[in-house]
Amino acid sequence: MRVENSFIPVEGVGETTERRLWEQGITHWEEFYPDAVGETTGRRIESFIDRASDRLRAGDADFFAREFPSAEQWRLFETFRENACFFDIETTGLDERRNEVTTVSARLGDETTTLVQGRDLHDDALRDLFADADLLVTFNGKRFDVPFLEANFDVSLSDTPHLDLMYPCRRLDLTGGLKTIEGEIGIDRDRPDISGREAVQLWHQYERGDESALETLISYNREDVENLEPLTERVNERLERSVLPETATLR
Template structure:
């Protein structure tokens, strides 16, 4: 979808982007090959040519910061497909909701293939280094919860593109917490954690701190379901957002 996008180019809004699509300029290469076939002001042609070349170079180099700077925040989901292999699905567990008195107990990271856990008192300090290799971070309600907690804990700033699925799914008509959305979409959790809640996660950590190692294993299993399911939700939301652009109504349907 990123190579079908023109919204990051100065002077191009949603109406102009759709006008380009309707005139069979569906991707950057289409414009470079067929720009002489469409009527636009000379200045806009110059801007399009320049920024499309910048965009191709940025994509080739994996420079996601170029797109983060120029794309409207609500359209950052468009980078996902091209940067999927450099995406981290992230979820944290804490001792409570207050960043002043409470602290992070577990950070789960899923790269699409394997899950890493960073655990308070064990390897939590390794998280700051581990997250740096990713270009995209996907969370659920991360704008309000996960990232502020992590920023306060590690003194980090996150230069990556952040896709908060709560915001994206809300645009598609899905409201509520993560587990409510999972249920609506028919996503099932493994039996041993399917009835656990965020409050249970707090209690599991307290049990672990009181000397119960099995409680930590159950907490990690709970967090694993969170981060793994984020990938399914991201794929679902991405496909639905592409569908919402009504490409099927356009003459040329060969999308990147």
């Protein structure tokens, strides 16, 4: 589902009205006609489509992140996936005021980059890493990854549109950690699971001179990131099926 298939950002349009439009075959902005709804709602929808079409041509993901309800942010992904940045961090603990970031991995397009504390993980590198992102995609990143990075580095991510997969997963009754949900949804991993505690231990082993421990930690961090894209795709497919009438076909 793309943003052009959605009417729910419009004032006065809830799930019921949007579904009724879809059932009438109005599954795209270009298919809308005012008589499909009441006069006031029709004017609001037309006004929204005019504004949103301009912002879509401009590639303005910020506009849609503001306009769409928080529970519907998943609908931004297909539209802005070309510049979606999937990312994940590893740390020495859970408190951003007391603990440190050890590695940051981010995937944009076909390239995954990993920054390591003491090597190339610094303010400028982080800004460069996220500079081209229209949409951030994480799992529990709103509560953990973003606050951790902003507390430890001179970087601002809170204003970038952010799809935190933990919340749409909950909507689908997919609960637990990232690895648990991957297993439930059918996404395989190439290496054995590593717990958060083991990730911290690997970092401390590296600090004591074990380079292979760092290699393992980086591999684990990168696999977390690289699995976020297929997870996003499958979650979106399930959510689309859950909201779209069986008779409706998107274009």
